[in-house]
Amino acid sequence: ATPMSVAVATGVGAQRGVLVKQGETLERLSSVNHFVFDKTGTLTTGQLNVHMVEPCAELTESELLQLAASVEQNSEHTIATAICETAASSALKLLPITKFTTIPGRGVTAYIDDKLILVGTRQWLNSQDIHFPEHLTEKMSQYEKQGISCVSVAVDGSIKGIIGLTDSLRPDALSTIQLLQSMGTKVTVLSGDRLEVVNAVTQSFSDIQRFAEVLPQDKSAVVKSMQAQGDIVAMVGDGVNDAPALIQADVGIALASGTDVSVESADVVLSHQELIKVAEAKLLASTTLRIIR
Ligand code: ADP
Ligand code: MG
Numbered sequence: 001a002t003p004m005s006v007a008v009a010t011g012v013g014a015q016r017g018v019l020v021k022q023g024e025t026l027e028r029l030s031s032v033n034h035f036v037f038d039k040t041g042t043l044t045t046g047q048l049n050v051h052m053v054e055p056c057a058e059l060t061e062s063e064l065l066q067l068a069a070s071v072e073q074n075s076e077h078t079i080a081t082a083i084c085e086t087a088a089s090s091a092l093k094l095l096p097i098t099k100f101t102t103i104p105g106r107g108v109t110a111y112i113d114d115k116l117i118l119v120g121t122r123q124w125l126n127s128q129d130i131h132f133p134e135h136l137t138e139k140m141s142q143y144e145k146q147g148i149s150c151v152s153v154a155v156d157g158s159i160k161g162i163i164g165l166t167d168s169l170r171p172d173a174l175s176t177i178q179l180l181q182s183m184g185t186k187v188t189v190l191s192g193d194r195l196e197v198v199n200a201v202t203q204s205f206s207d208i209q210r211f212a213e214v215l216p217q218d219k220s221a222v223v224k225s226m227q228a229q230g231d232i233v234a235m236v237g238d239g240v241n242d243a244p245a246l247i248q249a250d251v252g253i254a255l256a257s258g259t260d261v262s263v264e265s266a267d268v269v270l271s272h273q274e275l276i277k278v279a280e281a282k283l284l285a286s287t288t289l290r291i292i293r
Pocket of ligand 1: 149192
């Protein structure tokens with residue numbers, strides 16, 4: 001590759017909102033044959049909405065929301081933001097909490113008075129010996145099939161209700177996937193969410209692979225296994241959770257809205273909120289390298 005053409009291509013990319021940190025990145029991007037996308041905040045806007053608050057015990061909706069928001073007030077997760085905004089718009093006062101803990105990919109926990117509150121995935125609550133009645137798990141899977149992510153709230157070992165959240169695909173998500181596929185690359189969605197939700201949200205995509213319920217610390221291992229099979233992988237992500245996978249990938253691509261951590265871990269940063277720039281970057285890289293060779 002001539003340094004000159006790479007420099008020109010890098011400049012062209014920058015003008016279009018595709019910031020490539022090093023010349024070699026373009027070369028690597030031109031040989032990428034597998035694009036892996038995070039779901040929340042990458043394929044979707046990451047602006048979650050609370051769809052419903054459903055107590056399943058003695059609590060009212062407001063009380064359940066108040067408990068969840070109080071625990072979530074210290075979390076920076078998109079789920080936490082949505083729950084706290086909904087509580088604020090209902091003028092609910094947050095209760096003081098102690099011993100707040102985040103368990104990545106699972107949820108958050110804290111004490112209110114001397115009661116232990118857990119807000120997170122059903123699998124995690126199950127692992128903490130919290131029992132879900134059959135009708136509740138059935139209801140949750142109905143929601144999940146409609147693309148509604150459910151978080152569960154427990155107090156002192158008993159389930160108290162669920163909160164459903166929705167997120168929408170970015171307007172250019174489908175065209176980005178299709179454009180990449182038309183260039184002959186494989187596409188995979190890698191998410192911490194439930195498979196039912198991933199399926200519902202990505203139902204308009206054909207010929208993609210879907211990995212669900214992948215814990216943040218396991219995302220890079222999935223990328224590694226694809227590389228072990230001979231794939232040259234680009235990982236597209238936005239969150240703190242994605243940083244190790246962005247580093248593991250042959251090319252890490254971050255949306256600039258993302259946290260500073262993921263931007264630092266990436267080789268390519270997309271400065272506008274446009275996912276289609278991923279496909280543009282791939283086109284730019286392939287075209288540049290074709291001219292050079
Ligand atoms: P994603 O890959 O979709 O960005 P994460 O790996 O961050 O998701 O989280 C996976 C799942 O863990 C979420 O879908 C949610 O059910 C649960 N979870 C994570 N953080 C929180 C939180 N702060 N509050 C409630 N649930 C959470
Ligand atoms: Mg994410």
